[in-house]
Each structure stands twice: as C-alpha cells, then as structure tokens.
Amino acid sequence: MSLTFHERLRAAQERRQSLLCVGLDPDPARFPEVVGxxxxxxxxFNRAIIEATQDLACCYKPxxxxxxxxxxxxxxxxxxxxxxVPSDIPLLLDAKIGDISTTTAAYAQAYxxxxxxxxxxxHPYMGHDSLKPLLDYRGHAVxxxxxxxxxxxxxxxxxxxxxEGGSEPVSHVVTRHAREWNTHGNVGLVVGATYxxxxxxxxxxxxxxxFLIPGIGPQAGDLEAAVAAGLDSxxxxxxxxxSRAISxxxxxxxxxxxxxxxxxxxxxxxxxVRGMA
Amino acid sequence: MSLTFHERLRAAQERRQSLLCVGLDPDPARFPEVVGxxxxxxxxFNRAIIEATQDLACCYKPxxxxxxxxxxxxxxxxxxxxxxVPSDIPLLLDAKIGDISTTTAAYAQAYxxxxxxxxxxxHPYMGHDSLKPLLDYRGHAVxxxxxxxxxxxxxxxxxxxxxEGGSEPVSHVVTRHAREWNTHGNVGLVVGATYxxxxxxxxxxxxxxxFLIPGIGPQAGDLEAAVAAGLDSxxxxxxxxxSRAISxxxxxxxxxxxxxxxxxxxxxxxxxVRGMA
Numbered sequence: 001m002s003l004t005f006h007e008r009l010r011a012a013q014e015r016r017q018s019l020l021c022v023g024l025d026p027d028p029a030r031f032p033e034v035v036g037x038x039x040x041x042x043x044x045f046n047r048a049i050i051e052a053t054q055d056l057a058c059c060y061k062p063x064x065x066x067x068x069x070x071x072x073x074x075x076x077x078x079x080x081x082x083x084x085v086p087s088d089i090p091l092l093l094d095a096k097i098g099d100i101s102t103t104t105a106a107y108a109q110a111y112x113x114x115x116x117x118x119x120x121x122x123h124p125y126m127g128h129d130s131l132k133p134l135l136d137y138r139g140h141a142v143x144x145x146x147x148x149x150x151x152x153x154x155x156x157x158x159x160x161x162x163x164e165g166g167s168e169p170v171s172h173v174v175t176r177h178a179r180e181w182n183t184h185g186n187v188g189l190v191v192g193a194t195y196x197x198x199x200x201x202x203x204x205x206x207x208x209x210x211f212l213i214p215g216i217g218p219q220a221g222d223l224e225a226a227v228a229a230g231l232d233s234x235x236x237x238x239x240x241x242x243s244r245a246i247s248x249x250x251x252x253x254x255x256x257x258x259x260x261x262x263x264x265x266x267x268x269x270x271x272x273v274r275g276m277a
Numbered sequence: 278m279s280l281t282f283h284e285r286l287r288a289a290q291e292r293r294q295s296l297l298c299v300g301l302d303p304d305p306a307r308f309p310e311v312v313g314x315x316x317x318x319x320x321x322f323n324r325a326i327i328e329a330t331q332d333l334a335c336c337y338k339p340x341x342x343x344x345x346x347x348x349x350x351x352x353x354x355x356x357x358x359x360x361x362v363p364s365d366i367p368l369l370l371d372a373k374i375g376d377i378s379t380t381t382a383a384y385a386q387a388y389x390x391x392x393x394x395x396x397x398x399x400h401p402y403m404g405h406d407s408l409k410p411l412l413d414y415r416g417h418a419v420x421x422x423x424x425x426x427x428x429x430x431x432x433x434x435x436x437x438x439x440x441e442g443g444s445e446p447v448s449h450v451v452t453r454h455a456r457e458w459n460t461h462g463n464v465g466l467v468v469g470a471t472y473x474x475x476x477x478x479x480x481x482x483x484x485x486x487x488f489l490i491p492g493i494g495p496q497a498g499d500l501e502a503a504v505a506a507g508l509d510s511x512x513x514x515x516x517x518x519x520s521r522a523i524s525x526x527x528x529x530x531x532x533x534x535x536x537x538x539x540x541x542x543x544x545x546x547x548x549x550v551r552g553m554a
Contacts, residue, residue, distance in 0.1 A: 027383075068387035075345075075348055076348075094376075096400070097373065099342060100496070106346055107345065114346050125402045127429035127430055130430075148377070150378065152407065156404060156454075159447075162439065170438075
C-alpha cells in the first residue's frame with residue numbers, strides 16, 4: 001500500500017530535520033534582474049529557489065493566485081513543479097477551494113491529476129459534501145482553513161456558536177469537524193502564526209492533525225510562539241510556511257544565497273524551539 | 278462616471294426581460310460529437326451555447342473548476358469569453374475565492390484585468406480584509422456565499438451565533454456583513470435555490486442586494502419557490518443560474534436548439550412568477 005501524504009511529509013521532515021515549508025508565489029516584477037521579469041521566467045525562478053532550499057524544506061507551497069495572472073505561462077509553471085521539486089518532497093497547492101461536489105471533483109482533476117499536487121487548502125464554509133471528492137483521494141491531503149493569519153480573520157472565525165453546555169468559536173467548530181472528516185488520515189488544518197494562542201487552543205482540540213502555519217515574515221507572526229503552540233507531542237505535526245521572506249530576500253545576483261540563508265535561519269529557529277538547535 | 282456592475286446587469290435584464298444566468302461549465306466528454314471532445318473545442322462549444330442563448334440570458338457564469346483541468350486550453354477559453362459574449366452582458370466568474378489581501382489582489386489581477394470578468398464569487402470565511410482588494414474595484418462586483426445550494430451546506434451555515442438579545446444562523450451573520458461591505462454598491466449574495474425559506478429570510482435582511490441563485494436543474498431546487506422568495510420589491514434583484522441543464526440539454530447535432538429551448542422555458546417560468554408571462 002502506498003504511503004499517505006502525512007507519512008511522506010513526516011519522512012521528508014525527518015530526512016531534512018526541517019519543518020519549513022517554502023512558498024512559491026511568483027511575482028515577476030520582483031524577480032532579480034539576472035532572472036528576468038517576464039512570466040516566461042517563472043519556472044526558471046522557481047527552479048532557482050528550489051535548488052537553493054531543497055535540503056532545508058520539507059514541503060513546497062505554490063499559491064494559485066500568483067500563477068493565474070500570467071495565463072498560459074503561469075499554468076505551465078504550476079504543472080512543471082512536480083518535475084522540479086525532489087520527488088520525496090510533497091507539494092501543497094494553496095488554492096483555498098470550496099464548491100459543490102461536482103465542481104470540487106473537477107478541481108481535484110486539475111490539481112491532483114493534471115498538476116500532480118499532493119495536497120490542497122480548502123474553505124470549510126460549504127461543509128463536508130463540498131470537500132468529499134478531495135478527501136476520497138487517500139494518498140493526497142486536504143488542509144482546512146480553521147483560524148487564518150489575516151488581521152480580520154476573527155470576524156466570522158471568532159464568533160461563538162452555541163454548543164452543548166456552552167459556546168465555542170467557529171474556528172473550533174471547524175476543527176472538530178475536520179477531525180470527523182479525517183477517516184482516511186488525510187486532513188490537516190491551517191492556523192495562522194499571527195494567533196499563537198489560537199494555535200494552542202486548536203492543538204488541544206486536535207492533537208493528531210498536522211497544521212500548516214502561514215503568517216511569519218511580512219505578516220509578522222511570532223515564529224517561536226507559533227511553533228511552541230503548534231508542535232505535536234512528537235515534536236512534529238507542523239509545517240511553518242515562508243514565501244516572500246525567502247523568495248525575495250534579495251533582488252541582486254546573490255538572490256539564491258540570500259534565499260538559502262533565510263531558509264536556513266528559519267529552519268534553525270524552528271528546530272531551536274524543538275530542542276534540536 | 279461609468280456604470281456599476283449592478284446597473285449594467287439591470288440594463289441587460291430589462292433589455293432581454295430575463296433574470297436567467299447561463300452557466301458555462303465545459304466538460305469536453307459531454308460535448309456533442311459534432312463539436313468534438315477535446316479541450317481545444319471548449320471555445321467553440323461556449324460560442325455555440327452563447328449564440329443559442331444570448332437574447333435570453335442576462336449574465337454568463339463560467340466556473341473556474343471546469344477550465345483548470347484543461348490547462349492552457351482551459352485558461353485561453355476563459356480569457357476568450359469577454360470577446361464572445363455580447364458586450365452589454367456581464368460575466369460572473371464562479372471561483373469562490375478568499376485569501377489574504379496580497380493574494381486576493383493577485384486574483385483580482387487575473388480575473389478582472391487579464392480575463393476581463395465583471396464579477397466573482399467569494400467565500401466569507403476570512404472576513405472583510407480578505408475581500409477588500411476586490412471590493413475596491415467599483416465597477417466590478419463580488420457575490421458572497423451566504424447559504425449555498427449543496428445538501429450539507431447547513432453544517433456551518435445554519436449554526437446559530439449568539440447576537441445581541443438572541444441568536445441567528447451564520448448565513449445571516451454573513452448577510453449582515455455583506456451589507457456593511459457594500460459601500461460602493463458592488464456586493465451581492467449567493468443563496469441556493471434548494472433552500473427557498475432561507476432565500477426569503479436573507480431577502481428580509483438584505484432587501485437591496487442582488488442574489489445569485491444556483492441549484493436548479495440537477496441539484497433539484499424549486500425554481501418557482503426560489504424566484505418568489507428572492508425577487509426584490511421591483512421584481513428584479515436575482516440571477517437564476519442554470520449550467521448543465523442548458524449546456525447538455527442534448528448531445529446530438531440539435532444541441533443548440535435544445536439548449537435554447539431549455540433557456541427559453543426557464544426564462545418564461547421565472548417571468549411567470551414575476552407576473553410577466
């Protein structure tokens with residue numbers, strides 16, 4: 001039987017002693033001059049970032065939103081990633097989908113089959129049946145938005161819902177549902193580094209689910225607090241994402257070295273919290 | 278000053294005496310043999326459906342999920358739609374997005390600028406700041422998911438949130454926020470035809486917002502009940518969507534006539550509820 005996403009992720013994390021996920025969000029206007037600033041250079045830039053970080057990263061996370069504006073070049077760059085990322089490192093497509101089941105099945109065909117992504121982020125708003133076509137891919141994984149990193153995420157996510165004998169925030173209701181949806185062991189959660197107290201609360205509800213933690217870097221989440229709150233009892237169970245902080249560490253000809261230095265520093269800081277510095 | 282989306286939509290609705298939105302969700306396997314069954318025929322098929330329905334439809338709604346599996350051909354077919362749909366009929370991209378603001382701005386660049394879509398559907402889960410880059414396009418519109426048409430939509434959307442002096446479902450909380458977000462008059466809501474009582478409840482909260490109503494046809498929503506519940510005090514204010522019921526009305530060489538007949542019938546049934554049969 002083939003390995004699950006979570007097993008492959010854990011193997012990549014152990015092999016590299018890293019919980020760092022590198023985001024690949026191309027913005028050709030910010031590419032170094034030596035790379036060029038047209039959509040046709042996206043694949044070359046991604047390759048350079050992958051080459052500079054592949055022994056430091058346990059996952060790569062392209063965000064769909066940064067590929068679509070570039071039309072054919074963007075789509076082809078996404079489809080190219082599986083060939084350019086080492087085969088033992090999983091790919092997580094940040095596309096935040098959520099639609100009726102027939103449409104979700106079409107997205108699964110694009111993301112999991114045509115583009116060979118290993119995992120995708122999803123909105124929980126439409127409920128279980130909207131996600132089932134993705135969850136049925138047992139070798140792939142689905143990361144459900146629980147508490148997102150943006151400043152206004154509390155508007156709905158922090159609203160309190162009545163429950164037996166009390167009330168709890170919407171983000172905790174989503175967390176409980178995500179656990180129920182995990183019958184194939186292929187569900188994770190998205191919890192923002194900007195809300196470490198919420199990471200701790202959600203970890204208490206879902207000790208077994210992997211967390212994708214975005215929001216360090218430009219979003220100014222507290223890396224150490226987020227890692228400490230998110231680690232599972234094994235010292236694993238989290239994917240700490242950095243995108244722009246790595247990719248755009250330098251716009252000069254030294255951009256690969258600069259990206260590598262930021263990634264190495266983040267990996268070390270994460271491991272320090274784990275007592276592995 | 279140029280017209281808003283809602284003004285352009287209303288003009289198209291009056292000109293054609295139609296509240297029918299035609300969904301364009303290509304599935305080449307279901308295309309008629311005379312069209313062909315490869316991704317390269319998507320644009321030809323879309324053109325044929327548009328040609329057959331353009332005097333009966335007030336809006337066309339492509340769903341992103343049915344284009345992405347076809348790679349370059351899919352993306353190019355999306356970008357082609359603005360040229361192929363009559364210029365006075367708005368295009369609503371059903372992409373159900375919702376991400377942090379920098380990413381949402383990238384989606385806006387793709388959808389509103391590169392592909393010339395006039396409007397897009399969004400998830401409310403991440404709150405106002407996640408949608409602001411779209412809302413800032415005053416000539417475009419944003420349709421916020423409130424109560425979706427799928428069978429399991431109640432899991433979160435029907436949960437009751439405590440409010441001053443009582444409680445109300447999440448979908449109503451979203452509706453109230455959508456009204457607040459409507460400072461530029463460019464917000465609408467998505468409410469499924471499968472829940473006519475909810476359409477009525479949401480119309481009572483938001484008398485002024487346009488509703489996109491999916492879920493008739495294969496999803497078996499009650500067309501007449503949904504229209505009656507959704508109409509605004511003017512007899513407008515709704516977009517009733519049908520996709521598969523029109524596009525795949527026939528797989529024979531008569532598919533354009535069959536699509537037209539279904540569209541004409543839906544338009545008539547909608548108008549009958551409006552007292553305009």
